[in-house]
Amino acid sequence: MNLRCTLCNRTYPLDTRRWRCECGGAFDVAGLPGFDPATVDSSAPGLWRYRATLPLPENATPVTLGEVTTPLVEAELDGLRFHCKVEYLSPTGSFKDRGTAVLVSVLRALGVQKVAEDSSGNAGASLAAYTARAGIACTVFVPAHASPAKQAQIAAFGAQLVRVPGPRENAARAVQEAAAEGAYYASHYYNPLGLAGLRTIAYELWEQLGRRVPDNVVLPAGHGTLLLGIYRGFRDLKQAGLITRLPRLFAVQAQPCAPLHAAFIQGNAEPIIVEEGATVAEGVRIARPLRGQEILAAVRETGGQVLAVPDEETLAGRDALAQRGLYVEPTSAVAIAALAHLRPVIGADEITVVPLTGSGFKSPLHQPRFQEVVRDFVRQHGLLHTPETHALDLVSEVGEVAKEVLKSTDYGQRPFAPTPELADELGDALYVLAALADSCGVDLEQSLEGVLHKYAARLESTGHAGSD
Ligand SMILES: [Zn+2]
Structure with missing residues (x-):
């Protein structure tokens, strides 16, 4: 296994301290094992069940905080039935733990002692927790507008919290400067090691649905790592001959900041650069999604769509879900809001999955x-x-x-x-x-x-x- 540039195909060893290729391209993991049901370790908890598919060195001990197989809970909204994949039951309250558990396990095995990351909150909180567990020093750059609850969580784990005024992108610039000074940039969107861990959602879904592929997956998309993880996971299952088609992927953005949506409706292969508008869905407030081209291609390949919903509908979606006993942060609720728009294209007997990405405890209360x-x-x-x-x-x-x-x-x-x-x-x-x-x-x-x-x-x- 090594790291390969998505632009020029140049390869780097897994333990490189570079966070992207010399040409500026993002890395992917080359030579990643696919899915083989025979290698599933039924005695291991959560994502470690699929360890054979992860980019962990053989002798590495996983850094774990008690990951679980997240439950599938049925719900119904205005006559549309769907399954909620309750990712917020992960150790730090968001799906990011799947990626971070893998990334930090690899980094500990490689002897990395100091990492930095930029995040609107959830990825930072996840990294802060797992590095605390692994004894790795961690600095997280967050936009000053990030939810106070997420900032408090990051600081509580003992990470150095740096609040960066201005748009989300200022935090990205700040961490790149820190990386230039020697910290390992443990990015949840640049670093492909974490991305490899997100494929396990697809494997779990396949097992939980009785070895079936869902018809539709509706999910929030900012940098789109969740979408890519799920896409690649189902692609593994297809390559293994376990399913014959991929689920339609519906990526949902917040209307005030929707570069993928703009590209999708205009038929562009690349995201369209937009202004970074303020939105209650802070986790998807991303004006330049890093792997945008791959996301758009995946959505189109599966026959899905990119949607954008206004904040009013997002908050109404969050409330509707809460009234059914499921408490999510607004970022997760963009997918719930999108369901109303998808009713004409989703058949009554289809299996639709909505990952509930982040806990409501993380959102600003008032x-x-x-x-x-x-x-x-x-x-x-x-x-x-x-x-x-x-x-x-x-x-x-x-x-x-x-x-x-x-x-x-x-x-x-x-x-x-x-x-x-x-x-x-x-x-x-x-x-x-x-x-x-x-x-x-x-x-x-x-x-x-x-x-x-x-x-x-x-x-x-x-x-x-x-x-x-
Ligand atoms: Zn390159």
């Missing part, structure tokens, strides 16, 4: 709901038609509140202790600010970071935060 309420209110009352009107209203409102605050402190002579009425007004102003920022696609956390950086710089140069 913010999406809060924004939803604001949006509904604004829509219902025809308020604040344009961002310009929003801004003007807000400026005058903040001016009024500021006057009240000044008066209540006797123009700075007394400490600020707002009356309930003033606190209400202040709350209203913040509410409008949040709605305005949201409608303009402004990242509030990022803006806040920017302001704090500015003040910190001023403190350093002048010793006080005020103007000179």
